[in-house]
Amino acid sequence: MGTAKKAMFGGLRRWWGILTFLLLIAAWKDSTVGPAVVLALSVVTLLWCAFQAPVACGAPVRGRSDGCRNNAYGLMLGCRQVRQHTFANLRLLFVRRQVREFCKDLFSDGVHVVVTLAGIGSFLSGLVAFVPGIAR
Numbered sequence: 001m002g003t004a005k006k007a008m009f010g011g012l013r014r015w016w017g018i019l020t021f022l023l024l025i026a027a028w029k030d031s032t033v034g035p036a037v038v039l040a041l042s043v044v045t046l047l048w049c050a051f052q053a054p055v056a057c058g059a060p061v062r063g064r065s066d067g068c069r070n071n072a073y074g075l076m077l078g079c080r081q082v083r084q085h086t087f088a089n090l091r092l093l094f095v096r097r098q099v100r101e102f103c104k105d106l107f108s109d110g111v112h113v114v115v116t117l118a119g120i121g122s123f124l125s126g127l128v129a130f131v132p133g134i135a136r
């Protein structure tokens with residue numbers, strides 16, 4: 001618990017996507033902020049979730065039920081310590097078309113859930129900001 005917390009806050013630099021996500025929520029509440037700002041925040045948050053968020057790699061490892069615990073690079077990429085893991089998620093999604101398996105990974109632990117929800121939230125907000133008329 002103690003070490004997990006330390007790792008989380010020690011790596012605050014890698015958690016900037018949460019900050020942009022909070023800014024995004026603030027931007028939605030503030031009616032003076034234009035849709036261009038909302039769209040920009042949505043895009044960077046979404047990119048962070050997909051390619052930067054420090055989630056656990058989760059690639060299958062023989063003898064471990066919870067898979068690889070190295071830090072990965074976003075929901076789309078795996079860790080860089082093991083070469084086969086780096087693109088394991090993308091392969092799962094696009095080559096093997098195991099969408100259900102991929103989606104299961106998105107909710108495999110607390111960090112994944114937070115990042116996944118931030119990703120979904122920013123995607124929807126970007127969509128709404130992009131379509132004029134819905135926003136406000």
Ligand SMILES: [Zn+2]
Pocket residue numbers: 057058059068069070078079080082085
């Ligand atoms: Zn890995």
